[in-house]
Amino acid sequence: MNLLVEIALGHLRTRRRQTLVSLTGVALGVGFFVAVAAMMQGFQSYFVAKVIDVSPHILVKDEVRVPPVQPVEAAYPGGAVRLLGLKPEEELRGIKNGLARVAELDRLEGVAAAPVLSGQMILRYGSRDVSAQILGIEPEGQRRVSNLERDMTAGELDDLFATANGIVLGAGLAERLGAERGDTVTALSTAGVVMNMKVVGLYETGITEMDNAQSYALLKKVQVLEDRPNVVDQIRLRLADVDRAEGLARRIEQRFGYRTESWQEQNQNVLGLFVVQNAIMYSTTGAILVVAAFGIFNIVSTVVLEKVRDIAILKSLGFDSRDVERVFVMEGLLVGLAGMLVGWGLGWLLIELLASVRFDIEGFVKSEGFKLNRSFLNYALAGAAAVVAATLAAWLPARKAARVDPVEIVRGAA
Amino acid sequence: MAPPESATTADPFAAAKPDTGPLLRAERATRVLSGPKAGAVPVTLVEDIDLTVGRGEFLAITGPSGSGKSSLLYLLGLLDRPTRGEVYLDGQPTRELSDAKRARLRLEKLGFVFQFHFLLPEFDSLHNVTLPLRKLGRLAARDIDARGLLLLRELGLEDCARKHPFQLSGGQRQRVAVARALANDPEAILADEPTGNLDTHNAATVFDIFAHLAGEHGRSVVVVTHDQDLAARCHRRVVLVDGRIVDQG
Numbered sequence: 261m262n263l264l265v266e267i268a269l270g271h272l273r274t275r276r277r278q279t280l281v282s283l284t285g286v287a288l289g290v291g292f293f294v295a296v297a298a299m300m301q302g303f304q305s306y307f308v309a310k311v312i313d314v315s316p317h318i319l320v321k322d323e324v325r326v327p328p329v330q331p332v333e334a335a336y337p338g339g340a341v342r343l344l345g346l347k348p349e350e351e352l353r354g355i356k357n358g359l360a361r362v363a364e365l366d367r368l369e370g371v372a373a374a375p376v377l378s379g380q381m382i383l384r385y386g387s388r389d390v391s392a393q394i395l396g397i398e399p400e401g402q403r404r405v406s407n408l409e410r411d412m413t414a415g416e417l418d419d420l421f422a423t424a425n426g427i428v429l430g431a432g433l434a435e436r437l438g439a440e441r442g443d444t445v446t447a448l449s450t451a452g453v454v455m456n457m458k459v460v461g462l463y464e465t466g467i468t469e470m471d472n473a474q475s476y477a478l479l480k481k482v483q484v485l486e487d488r489p490n491v492v493d494q495i496r497l498r499l500a501d502v503d504r505a506e507g508l509a510r511r512i513e514q515r516f517g518y519r520t521e522s523w524q525e526q527n528q529n530v531l532g533l534f535v536v537q538n539a540i541m542y543s544t545t546g547a548i549l550v551v552a553a554f555g556i557f558n559i560v561s562t563v564v565l566e567k568v569r570d571i572a573i574l575k576s577l578g579f580d581s582r583d584v585e586r587v588f589v590m591e592g593l594l595v596g597l598a599g600m601l602v603g604w605g606l607g608w609l610l611i612e613l614l615a616s617v618r619f620d621i622e623g624f625v626k627s628e629g630f631k632l633n634r635s636f637l638n639y640a641l642a643g644a645a646a647v648v649a650a651t652l653a654a655w656l657p658a659r660k661a662a663r664v665d666p667v668e669i670v671r672g673a674a
Numbered sequence: 675m676a677p678p679e680s681a682t683t684a685d686p687f688a689a690a691k692p693d694t695g696p697l698l699r700a701e702r703a704t705r706v707l708s709g710p711k712a713g714a715v716p717v718t719l720v721e722d723i724d725l726t727v728g729r730g731e732f733l734a735i736t737g738p739s740g741s742g743k744s745s746l747l748y749l750l751g752l753l754d755r756p757t758r759g760e761v762y763l764d765g766q767p768t769r770e771l772s773d774a775k776r777a778r779l780r781l782e783k784l785g786f787v788f789q790f791h792f793l794l795p796e797f798d799s800l801h802n803v804t805l806p807l808r809k810l811g812r813l814a815a816r817d818i819d820a821r822g823l824l825l826l827r828e829l830g831l832e833d834c835a836r837k838h839p840f841q842l843s844g845g846q847r848q849r850v851a852v853a854r855a856l857a858n859d860p861e862a863i864l865a866d867e868p869t870g871n872l873d874t875h876n877a878a879t880v881f882d883i884f885a886h887l888a889g890e891h892g893r894s895v896v897v898v899t900h901d902q903d904l905a906a907r908c909h910r911r912v913v914l915v916d917g918r919i920v921d922q923g
């Protein structure tokens with residue numbers, strides 16, 4: 261065995277308990293990082309996959325991002341113009357020339373587009389009123405931009421054509437209403453139109469927010485319900501390559517002028533939450549490592565003080581400062597490496613433990629049990645962080661050891 | 675499985691080298707302690723030392739406490755650097771050499787024995803003795819242990835090879851320290867009150883070893899001592915007072 265490693269191990273053996281405590285600290289840091297990261301990344305990537313699977317990759321809305329400039333403001337740019345009591349022009353809302361634009365987008369390579377009219381309404385069944393969103397779709401186009409058909413747990417999309425006023429409800433929504441397939445519910449729109457609709461199907465995507473609040477009907481029927489004949493207020497796009505979404509969304513917005521959101525933007529509240537979540541995770545598990553590093557700093561400092569005579573004799577025997585520095589850095593490195601290995605085992609155990617837990621959660625997404633990301637990368641990252649922290653923590657006292665002047669020590673030791 | 679002959683021959687020391695001038699030479703060597711550790715006034719430890727140590731010479735440095743005996747020894751042993759003047763080892767000036775190079779010279783050519791044994795408590799005797807051999811790395815692992823055992827036998831410590839320092843008597847510890855100083859077959863042994871903590875019998879044993887090394891093997895031995903009886907056994911006696919040589923016998 262390497263001589264310096266042997267000396268380092270000898271020192272650690274004299275501080276067995278402290279070494280064990282620091283090693284445990286490193287192991288806990290590594291283990292928890294691996295487990296928590298697996299849990300969070302697992303959940304996050306599951307969520308993102310779900311979102312990409314279920315919601316449109318790009319959504320064109322009948323809104324503009326910036327309110328239109330008033331003529332007087334355009335005439336005097338930068339002037340001291342103040343408009344009081346301005347009454348915005350009431351335009352007919354909706355995407356102008358919607359169907360033609362759908363056709364235009366649909367012609368793009370790797371892009372499928374479908375028109376939608378969305379509206380708010382209250383669904384009444386028996387004595388229950390539930391507010392819900394209704395999306396008017398064309399089943400033919402919808403099939404190409406979403407997996408709605410696949411997610412249906414009862415009935416089929418084409419059943420919408422089979423009745424006069426058919427409606428497909430989210431599973432959670434149906435449950436809240438107490439309605440089942442074949443029941444007739446009453447829809448009351450914000451435009452004041454009342455329509456009896458027959459539940460022809462149910463769907464469940466796993467994304468709670470959708471399942472609890474969205475329903476689908478034929479585009480024509482929704483136009484009647486909302487009293488907006490021939491209006492389309494959304495274009496939903498699905499891409500072959502989801503990574504193109506943000507770029508394409510910007511180009512569409514520039515061309516059409518309508519607010520166009522990629523899936524990232526539609527879910528930015530949740531994705532932003534993930535960033536915060538990750539920051540919390542990294543800083544918490546990082547803090548464990550920092551505490552462990554302090555422990556290592558503590559041991560190595562103590563050993564340096566305690567072994568100052570040994571350092572002096574090593575130097576007088578012909579070991580140079582760098583050998584001495586290496587001995588003590590090695591001590592941190594050894595604790596870091598051992599802690600890393602134990603931590604990997606601990607992390608693996610924790611992950612298996614979490615994986616064996618079964619329960620139903622209904623947060624952003626519906627799932628039974630933890631989604632876990634057993635990535636090798638997390639092990640590597642946690643291990644590297646532990647070893648670097650441990651080595652750095654040992655390096656500070658090691659430099660002090662390297663500077664020990666043997667003459668000073670042997671002179672005083674007589 | 676017999677170790678190679680070179681490592682197990684009865685005498686662990688090579689024959690004396692041809693005389694190519696003095697082994698150690700101090701030329702107007704002065705050591706002044708200054709800076710924060712020395713206090714407000716710089717302290718002169720030794721001043722204008724001119725001293726030559728020949729090969730095979732057994733030299734005693736004596737003098738009252740605080741006269742600079744140890745400081746001179748540390749200068750000669752390349753543990754400390756002279757503030758002014760020069761120290762030559764084998765004709766090579768050493769003052770301007772880097773710390774690493776000076777450490778290498780100590781490893782190859784010099785062996786130290788101090789008043790305190792300075793054995794590493796985590797290691798057994800054999801391990802302590804072979805430390806410089808392993809650092810030098812010229813022998814195979816098997817030969818290193820063979821040479822270590824040979825050195826221990828030479829000092830009458832063959833039963834102590836696997837004992838740790840805390841299991842040894844004071845005399846045994848100091849002899850292990852001597853064996854360690856001899857590990858790399860150094861050209862000079864530098865000893866700082868090596869018998870200070872020993873009884874008369876053990877002191878005599880250690881001195882016998884030094885006399886043997888100087889007489890039979892042509893190694894230079896420099897001993898700092900204030901034991902006049904022992905100093906009288908050396909070839910030459912240098913007396914230091916207030917950091918200056920007053921007598922070079």
